[in-house]
Amino acid sequence: MHIGRLLVDSVTVFAATLGVTALVTLLWNVIGHRAVTVDWETSFRFAIVLGIILPWIATRRSKGT
Numbered sequence: 001m002h003i004g005r006l007l008v009d010s011v012t013v014f015a016a017t018l019g020v021t022a023l024v025t026l027l028w029n030v031i032g033h034r035a036v037t038v039d040w041e042t043s044f045r046f047a048i049v050l051g052i053i054l055p056w057i058a059t060r061r062s063k064g065t
Contacts, residue, residue: 009054013054014048014050014051017046018046021043021046021047022038
């Protein structure tokens with residue numbers, strides 16, 4: 001198991017998810033509520049969960065287990 005590769009993948013997925021979720025919540029609030037706010041709590045929650053789960057699933061698939 002390459003822990004360094006898993007860590008880099010986790011940080012990459014975390015950053016991408018945080019950016020996308022922040023943008024989506026911003027657009028949702030602007031379009032739906034006419035308020036320019038980002039829901040950081042939801043953004044960080046999604047980023048943490050997906051930053052752990054997605055690289056772990058990819059590692060398990062590549063191992064074939």
